[in-house]
Amino acid sequence: xxxxxxxxxxxxxxxxxxxxxxxxxxxxxxxxxxxxxxxxxxxxxxxxxxxxxxxxxxxxxxxxxxxxxxxxxxxxxxxxxxxxxxxxxxxxxxxxxxxxxxx
Numbered sequence: 595x596x597x598x599x600x601x602x603x604x605x606x607x608x609x610x611x612x613x614x615x616x617x618x619x620x621x622x623x624x625x626x627x628x629x630x631x632x633x634x635x636x637x638x639x640x641x642x643x644x645x646x647x648x649x650x651x652x653x654x655x656x657x658x659x660x661x662x663x664x665x666x667x668x669x670x671x672x673x674x675x676x677x678x679x680x681x682x683x684x685x686x687x688x689x690x691x692x693x694x695x696x697x
Contacts, residue, residue, distance in 0.1 A: 599665040601644045601653075601692040604629050619666040621691045640664060644692065654694045662696050665689035 597617040602608060607630040608622060618636035621644055622629050629641065645659040646652065655661055663686050670683055677683055678693045685695045 599669050599689065599691050601661060602629075603644070603649070606630060607632070609633075619664060619668075619691060621661045621664065638664075638666070640691075653692065655690060655692065655696050657696065659690075659696070661691035662686065663688035663690060665691040 595613060595615055597615050598619050601621045602623070604622070604624045606624055606626065608624075609632045612632075615633065618638040620636070621640045621642065622631070622635075623641065623643055624630075627643075640660050642660040644661050645656040647654045647656055663684070665684075665688065667689055670689060675683055677690075677695045679695075681695050681697065683689055683695055685697060690696055
């Protein structure tokens with residue numbers, strides 16, 4: 595499975611169930627501030643609060659989010675050229691992780 599440019603907010607542990615992943619440029623977070631992983635993460639992954647506008651309601655990023663300009667161009671190269679708001683990807687110095695680009 596390929597898993598790139600995602601924001602994952604877990605409640606403690608994040609597991610692949612033993613599956614092998616082609617993953618990278620993901621942002622992981624847990625409410626306790628320290629998610630547990632049962633897999634080796636890519637060097638391009640980050641652990642940090644994504645700084646959503648309103649977690650659980652509005653998944654747009656706030657300025658200063660660690661997701662800003664931290665994504666891979668793989669999604670753009672695969673044809674995903676706009677975010678969920680129809681905004682061009684990328685809008686800044688790089689692709690943002692997650693479904694929305696910061697303006």
